[in-house]
Amino acid sequence: MSPRKRIRDKWRGKSWYTVLAPPYFGNVELGTLPADDPDKLVGRVIDSTLYEVTNDFAHQYLKIFFRITDVDGKTAHTVFKGHEYSRDYLRSLVRRRTTRVDGLFNVTTKDGYKMRVAVCAFTLSRIKTSQEQAIRIIMKKIVKEKASVLTFDQFAQEIVLGKIASDIYNAAKRMAPLRHVGVRKSRLTTQPQQAVAG
Numbered sequence: 001m002s003p004r005k006r007i008r009d010k011w012r013g014k015s016w017y018t019v020l021a022p023p024y025f026g027n028v029e030l031g032t033l034p035a036d037d038p039d040k041l042v043g044r045v046i047d048s049t050l051y052e053v054t055n056d057f058a059h060q061y062l063k064i065f066f067r068i069t070d071v072d073g074k075t076a077h078t079v080f081k082g083h084e085y086s087r088d089y090l091r092s093l094v095r096r097r098t099t100r101v102d103g104l105f106n107v108t109t110k111d112g113y114k115m116r117v118a119v120c121a122f123t124l125s126r127i128k129t130s131q132e133q134a135i136r137i138i139m140k141k142i143v144k145e146k147a148s149v150l151t152f153d154q155f156a157q158e159i160v161l162g163k164i165a166s167d168i169y170n171a172a173k174r175m176a177p178l179r180h181v182g183v184r185k186s187r188l189t190t191q192p193q194q195a196v197a198g
Contacts, residue, residue, distance in 0.1 A: 019046055019076045021053055021066060024153035025160075028053050030066060030078070038071035045081060050160060061089035064160065067188075080156040082115075082187035090120075093180055099123045101132050103139040107147035109155045112192035117143055117159060118185040119168065124177040134175045142168050143183075152188075159183040 014034040021028040030048050035041050046066050050059035063086060066078035094100065101121040108114050119139045146164055147155055158164045162182070169181040 015074065017041060017071060017074050017076045019066075019068065019078060021048070022078055022080055022153070024157055025053050025064075025080065033076065038076075041068050041071055041076050044068045046078065050083075061086045062160065079191070080152075080160075080188065082185070083160050083183075084185040085182065090184060093120075093122050095122070095179075097126055098179070099125075099127045099132060099176075101135045101139075103136045103143075105140055105143050106189070107144055107155075109147050109152045110149055111151045113152035113155075113188060114190035115147070115152075115155070116187045116189055117183055119143065119165070120180075120182060120184045121168070121172060121178055122180045124179050127176045131176045135172045138172045138175070139168055142171060156186075159186050 013036045015036075015038075016032045016034050017038065018032050019030040021030055030046050030052070033041060033044070033046075044067070046068065048064050048066065050062040050064055051057060053059075053064065062083055064083045065081040067081040068076045069079050070077050099122075101123070103119045105117050105119070106114065107117060121135055121139070143164065146158060146167070150158065160183075165182045169178055172178060172181065
């Protein structure tokens, strides 16, 4: 009898908090979470899909992660923590007799956020090692240059919404015929001190 009562009491003491995406992702509602103390929500990571943020069904393949930074009343605010292609989507891109070119880069945005970004390119046919290297150099150049001139908010938008992938595709297609270029994964590794405090 008493254990059941304790469970009921535990839930009664909890409030529901609405989790919002950051302003640069439209303050979209990501869901609700229960907590008996709002401070316990800070640091929690919520995952969503780009489809839930943009309402575009074509964006279902992309998972986005947001970390709760603070709670204001019954609203939990978040920061972009990273994203990744769904496993099924990544598998669907692989074809026989083609080449996959991967690049992994550590970058720092204009406002001091450090990120790790993974870019992938899939060709229409097999290519030479020298072409692979040339494509990887283009990937690195564009990702680093973009990070250096964009704020974290802008950079997060461009990697998730495909702007950076499009720039890489347009520059790299001169090296070899390409079928797909994308930023398949990203992760926020370090926030500047003032952003953490804020």
